[in-house]
Amino acid sequence: MRTLVILLILGVCLFGGIWWLTMQASQDPGHNLGLAFGKVEGDTIEMHMVIFGRTVRLDPPRVDLRTNQELWSEWVQNHFELKDSKGERVKLKRQMDSIVIQAKDITAGTPEFYLIGQLKKGERYDFDYIATLADGLHYRYSFTAPDEDVKLSRPMFKLPEGSE
Helix, strand or coil: CHHHHHHHHHHHHHHHHHHHHHHHHCCCCCEECEEEEEEEECCEEEEEEEEEHHHHHHCCCCEECCCCEECHHHHHHHHEEEECCCCCEECCEEECCCCCCCHHHCCCCCEEEEEEEEEECCCEEEEEEECCCCCCCEEEEEEECCCCCEEEECCEEECCCCCC
């Protein structure tokens, strides 16, 4: 009888452990996107974000069929939303190079382009990334703009609590 109780307890623990691992593995981990800060001028600092091909391929830009041009401004507007502490949107500029992010700091992949935004030092920002417009999930990274240059890092943009 005692052996049966021990086996029952072990079975419940095993089942619970497998259930917990399955739940952990099925959660959306988020997206790592490369950010760096630099070019300090007065009370502002530039934020540079590296955009790799994989990010673009998840949900590519629309193409104007008359001119055969990709609509990059629309793509940036639809996929990235940087807001200051007052909730006002910060303009992001698409650029083919970066004076803040050095090629030697990029350890994986080749950049497609960079997004650059002017931030106020010491102000809090919420940066949303919408990987695909079809699912509409907003991944967020909240940060305070630094006072000095910060080398390339890859912070995790995660789903806000309760949005899964």
